[in-house]
Every structure is written in structure tokens, then in C-alpha cells.
Amino acid sequence: MANFAANLSMMYTEHAFLDRFAAAARDGFAAVEYLFPYVAPAGDLAVLLRDHGLKQVLFNAPPGDWDAGERGIASLPGREDEFRRAFAIALEYALVLDCPRIHVMAGLLPAGADAAEHARRRAVYVANLAWAAEQAATVRRDVLMEPINTRDIPGYFINRQDEAHAICLETGAANLKVQMDLYHCQIVEGDITAKLRALLPTGRVAHLQIAGVPARNEPDEGDLNYPWLFRELDRLGYDGWIGCEYRPRADTSEGLGWLRALRAEGIAR
DSSP: OBEEEEETTTSOTTSOGGGHHHHHHHTTOOEEEOSOOTTSOHHHHHHHHHHTTOEEEEEEOOOSOGGGTOOBOTTOTTOHHHHHHHHHHHHHHHHHHTOOEEEOOBOBOOTTOOHHHHHHHHHHHHHHHHHHHHHHHTTTOEEEEOOOOTTTSTTBSOOOHHHHHHHHHHHOOTTEEEEEEHHHHHHHTOOHHHHHHHHGGGTOEEEEEEOOTTTOSOTTSSSOOHHHHHHHHHHHTOOSEEEEOOOOSSOTTTTTHHHHHHHHTTSBO
16 A cells, blocks of 8 residues: 655645644645755754654755756766765754655766766766765665756766666665655656666665656646556555655645545555
8 A cells, every 4th residue: 555755845835844843734644855954953953753653664864056057966077075964964964854765866967978978977976876875875765866857857867777886786785775756757767667666676776756647747648647656556565755856736635536536545644
């Protein structure tokens, strides 16, 4: 049975961020994720989680200068010390929020970068991920990487599932895993069912995310038959969280008809 986490960066934006926890709980969500927790002290967020009976299941490490267009620094040469300081902050938040997973954003590949530059940045990325995984292992946390389509984030460094899984194997870190967003995967690769059947049994997929394709709205329209995919996840034995990282077409709660239908059919909790 599918377990959904509300993504508070994209959902419930009709409320102030700190009010979104209560809104998600009212709609029956048991867990939340979001991009960045650093707008509030970790202790304040922990109180919100406790008061509303919510689990924190995922957030991102600091991504560099987001407002200036940066989308992570893990693959950027010369920023290794900054990456380590940022990840240390993320790990502190993960401990206070009792969050088991931290997503590390890779960053952007410059336009026109040649194969040698790509290889140089990949080496930085792998080294930073290996270091982060080692730090996180001491407190039993997972580090996640996410392949992201280059339509939404042009130039994003990692785009395909096989790229991410290869890095997991290369580092050998048991707690370095993949955040598989079915929206991104469909845009870049397609063949979602075959991908799930091949990759979930490896144990390297630690978190799933969903959105309608191509508009990134509720998962009740577009290219993917999500009810069928959720049944397939059950058949494959996936019992992890599924993050609802989509932009509601209008009011978030009113747009949850897809979730109410899944609950009525016994597909979702």
C-alpha cells in the first residue's frame, strides 16, 4: 500500500510555509518532505512535526546560491570546502528532525562543457558524495542523489538512473542511494515500469517522487497511469515513501481527489 509524503515546497503554497504542516496533517498525510528546512530553526520545525504527528522523510542539503540560479554545488570544482560545511549543517538538521535521508543536489554543467570537463566534475561529485556518505553513516543517515531532467533544470549534471546507480556502485557506500522521481524519469527515459522492475530489487532506490507528466500537476492526468504503477510497486514490495512533488492546479486540498480515490480503493494509506 502506497505511503505518500506531502512536499511542502510545492504543495500548500496558499499557506505560509510554517502553516503547511498543519494543512498536510488535516488532509491525512503522515509524512512531509520539502526542499530546504533552513528558513527556520531545526527545533521549531521539530515541534511542528511532533504537534501534527508528522514524520520528516527527506530534505535537501544547502544548494549554494539558489536565488542566483545555483542548483547544488556537489559537482563544482573548487567548492569542496563549502560543500562540506553545507552538508554538516544538513546533517545537524537531520538529527534534530529525525530525518533519515538528505538529498545532495549535483549542480549545473556549464554550457559547451567537453568530455574532459564532464569527467573532471564527475570526479568531484563522486568524491563529495563518498565523503558525505561517510559522515552520514556515523549517524545512520542516507545520502541521496536525484537524476533531474534538463527541461526543468537546464544543464543539471545528472539526468539518468543508470548514472546514479553507477556512482553508488563506484563509491561502495551502502548509504549512498537514489531518489527516483518518476516525473523526471519519464521525461528523460520513459519505460517506467521496466525501470522500477530492474532498479527496486537492487535496494539502491531509497525514495520515490511523483507528479503528472508533462505539466507537473496532480498525478491524475498525463502520460503515466499512476494507479497501475502504485499496484506495481506493491507487487515489487516497495514499502518506502512516495513524495508528492507536484504543483497543484489550484487549491491543494481540493486537488487531492486522486489521493482520496486511491484510499477508497485500498491502494494508499
